[in-house]
Amino acid sequence: MNPAPVYRGLTWDHPRGYAALEEAASQARSRGEIDITWERQPLEGFESSAIDELAERYDLIVLDHPHVGDAVAAQCLRPLDQCFDADQLGAWCAASVGHSFDSYHLAGHQWALPLDAATQVAALRADRIEGPVPDTWLDVLALARRQPVGLSLAGPHAMLSLFSIAAAHGARPASDDPDTLFSGDGAGAAWALLRELHAVADARHAALNPIGLLGAMARPDGVVYCPLVYGYVNYTVAHNGGAALRFAEAPAGPTGQRGSTLGGTGVAVSSRAAWTPALRDHLTWLMSPTVQAGLIPQHQGQPSARAAWEDETVNASRGGFFQRTRQTTEQALVRPRHAGYIAFQTAASAAVRQALADRASATNVLATLQALHERHHQAGAPA
Numbered sequence: 112m113n114p115a116p117v118y119r120g121l122t123w124d125h126p127r128g129y130a131a132l133e134e135a136a137s138q139a140r141s142r143g144e145i146d147i148t149w150e151r152q153p154l155e156g157f158e159s160s161a162i163d164e165l166a167e168r169y170d171l172i173v174l175d176h177p178h179v180g181d182a183v184a185a186q187c188l189r190p191l192d193q194c195f196d197a198d199q200l201g202a203w204c205a206a207s208v209g210h211s212f213d214s215y216h217l218a219g220h221q222w223a224l225p226l227d228a229a230t231q232v233a234a235l236r237a238d239r240i241e242g243p244v245p246d247t248w249l250d251v252l253a254l255a256r257r258q259p260v261g262l263s264l265a266g267p268h269a270m271l272s273l274f275s276i277a278a279a280h281g282a283r284p285a286s287d288d289p290d291t292l293f294s295g296d297g298a299g300a301a302w303a304l305l306r307e308l309h310a311v312a313d314a315r316h317a318a319l320n321p322i323g324l325l326g327a328m329a330r331p332d333g334v335v336y337c338p339l340v341y342g343y344v345n346y347t348v349a350h351n352g353g354a355a356l357r358f359a360e361a362p363a364g365p366t367g368q369r370g371s372t373l374g375g376t377g378v379a380v381s382s383r384a385a386w387t388p389a390l391r392d393h394l395t396w397l398m399s400p401t402v403q404a405g406l407i408p409q410h411q412g413q414p415s416a417r418a419a420w421e422d423e424t425v426n427a428s429r430g431g432f433f434q435r436t437r438q439t440t441e442q443a444l445v446r447p448r449h450a451g452y453i454a455f456q457t458a459a460s461a462a463v464r465q466a467l468a469d470r471a472s473a474t475n476v477l478a479t480l481q482a483l484h485e486r487h488h489q490a491g492a493p494a
Contacts (some may be wrong), residue, residue, distance in 0.1 A: 329353025
């Protein structure tokens with residue numbers, strides 16, 4: 112009997128990122144099918160690590176879709192459309208919630224398979240919030256004047272929050288012209304709203320990443336509501352002495368649009384990795400209904416399959432998390448994925464935080480962000 116092929120994978124250091132993958136690897140190893148060791152990196156590394164450097168060290172990489180542009184430029188990932196037939200890929204795409212599958216499609220190829228679907232949604236303490244849960248951004252402002260409301264602004268999330276509020280106001284980033292970050296008046300209205308909300312919001316958790324922010328919300332003295340934070344199904348259950356959180360659709364803009372910026376994760380195969388039938392079969396199994404609606408949610412994960420999001424049993428075990436946030440997830444925008452985007456996202460978020468501290472005008476901050484967009488877009492363009 113031939114030994115099982117051995118692979119080294121990298122995911123991120125949160126149960127949502129590793130628990131299901133490690134359980135799947137354990138089951139496959141016990142059956143003698145494949146031997147995958149999953150290592151972990153912090154959330155900040157997942158958000159900003161150079162994908163080409165990771166691909167030099169790992170066979171399998173769990174990544175977010177904005178990294179795809181840099182990966183294509185570096186030619187460091189294996190095109191999965193050369194590994195799976197078109198019918199199989201098409202079926203997975205049709206079965207996935209929102210843009211979780213096609214966010215990994217770029218330059219005519221599929222670069223990852225979505226194992227996890229997530230986007231920015233609202234998080235709240237249902238036991239402490241007074242009155243109805245905000246439905247619009249004006250409702251959020253009103254609540255923030257009565258009770259402690261937090262914003263997710265650390266790391267890349269300042270820019271992503273502006274993206275989402277702009278989308279709710281009809282200005283989806285780089286949608287009309289890839290060279291123009293924002294078109295129309297919606298971005299100006301979004302900035303005015305974010306600046307006003309920042310002025311009245313509770314700043315205690317502003318430096319925390321989404322994991323830290325949600326953990327702080329679960330404590331007795333945390334904020335009662337955050338309008339935009341990446342959803343984590345794990346926090347729907349009380350643990351470590353903290354209260355259970357509830358999640359809801361992102362606030363709506365003037366026309367009812369719920370702006371949100373897609374997150375989630377996909378698993379990619381590095382160019383250095385050996386492509387074997389065992390690896391093909393394992394990835395196929397991870398995308399199967401049995402795993403998507405069974406193993407993944409049973410091990411603290413957020414599946415990408417729409418059927419799992421609609422499953423009554425899956426929802427019942429997690430406070431209705433998937434049903435409560437599905438509309439926002441279906442509508443969530445795909446970020447630009449050109450080479451150089453990750454560097455832009457980092458620089459732009461720092462600029463947004465500084466502009467909020469300075470209470471800068473919409474004209475000034477949007478000009479700064481456009482200049483950064485042009486600089487990093489050009490830097491990432493092929494020679």
